[in-house]
Amino acid sequence: AQSVTQPDIHITVSEGASLELRCNYSYGATPYLFWYVQSPGQGLQLLLKYFSGDTLVQGIKGFEAEFKRSQSSFNLRKPSVHWSDAAEYFCAVGASGGGADGLTFGKGTHLIIQP
């Protein structure tokens, strides 16, 4: 069975500093990987996804993520965070090819931005 681990429950970053959110997955084949962001009281918005090809993927809002097969990781990065980036971030894994049974999510990382 597939699984996702987000090791950091909370992360605090100063505005303007760089950010990296960690995600490790367990899956028997090449996975499909996703990052979502959730602002308080809102639904989840897709930031970016990786299916194949270039292991560095660009997303919305200036985010990027890098797939490292050897480390089973898909870490999310942003060079300079803004106060509006404060939110909950979820990493997710899905079956390669796009299975009908949806995605498996990590428990989330809560990002706090210090002024």
Next chain:
Amino acid sequence: DAGITQSPRHKVTETGTPVTLRCHQTENHRYMYWYRQDPGHGLRLIHYSYGVKDTDKGEVSDGYSVSRSKTEDFLLTLESATSSQTSVYFCAIGLGAGNTIYFGEGSWLTVV
């Protein structure tokens, strides 16, 4: 905007009562999902559907049933609500490459 509407958006109900949450989509997507979100657990799949009258269980299906009699509607029913079912429920659709999941705005359910 994935064209997903959830109703009701907020509900308070009493233990033991039945509750139905509705998810409506406007674009005839085949795959639909119900997830619940709880602090410390992230999102967990309750049930999913891959077509009209075609549904299957997810990770946390006990106490829940679903129905999909039309492509556009996916209903989640709590037959007899319990306090452990107090949660935020998200409907989602899957579409495009990799069956990417897109979420609705959520339904906040409190069972007292």
